[in-house]
Amino acid sequence: MNKALSNTVIWFLVAGYFLWVLADSFFHPAATGVSATVNVFFVIAIVTLHGLRRYSLKEFLIFFVIAFIVSNFYENLSILTGFPFGHYHYTEALGPKLFLVPLLIAPAYFGCGYLAWSLAHVFVGVFGSKLRAEQIWRVPLVAAFVMVMWDLTMDPIAATVQKQWIWHDGGSYFGVPFVNYLGWLLCVYTIFQLFAIYISRQIVASEQAEPSWYDRSSVLVSSCGRIRDYGSYLGATRADRWECRDHRRNRPAVAGHADLPKHGTDRDLHDGVCGASQRSSDR
DSSP: OOHHHHHHHHHHHHHHHHHHHHHHHHHOOSOHHHHHHHHHHHHHHHHHHHHHHHSOHHHHHHHHHHHHHHHHHHHHHHHHHOTTTOSEEEOSTTOOEETTEETTHHHHHHHHHHHHHHHHHHHHTOOSSSOOTTHHHHHHHHHHHHHHHHHHHHHIIIIIITOSEEETTOOTBTTBOHHHHHHHHHHHHHHHHHHHHHHHTOSSOOOOOOHHHHHHHHHHHHHHHHHHHHHHHHHHHHHOOSOHHHHHHHHHHHTTTSOOOSSSOHHHHHHHHHHHHHHHHHO
16 A cells, blocks of 8 residues: 555544544444444554554564563453552453453554554654664653553543443542552553564664654544543543542643643532532432
8 A cells, every 4th residue: 555545544544533432422322342342443453554654564563462462461460469450350341351351452552552652752753663772761661651641531431430340449540549550551661662672673674754754643643642532531521420529639630631621710620520410410
């Protein structure tokens, strides 16, 4: 597929993903498992077209294998022992499982991980496929924090509202324990660091990406990330399942990135959230 055609297909997929998120958030046309499958399909399709523009097929598959093995290892380990995410278990909402983890989880790590990896390259200013010197640890670290940032909006929706997984002891961040995010940081950093070491040792780097292409691709991956955030926020506002004190307590942590109100007073936030909660309880 030539570059012009792949660009067109990628942006059609991004537009389709955005429309799906809006429809799923407002109208819930499909069951949770089906919705999650569609989300993963769009992300995988986008990152495959994007990734094969930048890496060889072998390098791209290596990234997938690392993400698949590491994510399943940490997820199963945590379900059995509580390390590193905390104590939880998956429900049947996401379908068939590999051991204790739904089959959808590893592809989701891979797809979102690649988006975070690409954004980290833009933030650090790396415009080629091969990493050198301090880039070998700097890019994975930035990418890991991007992933954790996204999980701040995703995890409360998927666990607390949609019950895709259940936290045994709950948590102070909209029902999610803080240790979960430390676990995420460890898990995704392991994925990114292993791939960074691998890619840095390749004798021949893949074709160098032009800065202009990276300018466009940064918009692409940012759009996908914001779609995920927007869908999560819409789900939260429709669910009306959180206490007012949860919004006030967690507002400083998420207001900088999750599109929650930044300029209203605490009273405005209280009136909006508590009003929705009261209406929900009156039904």
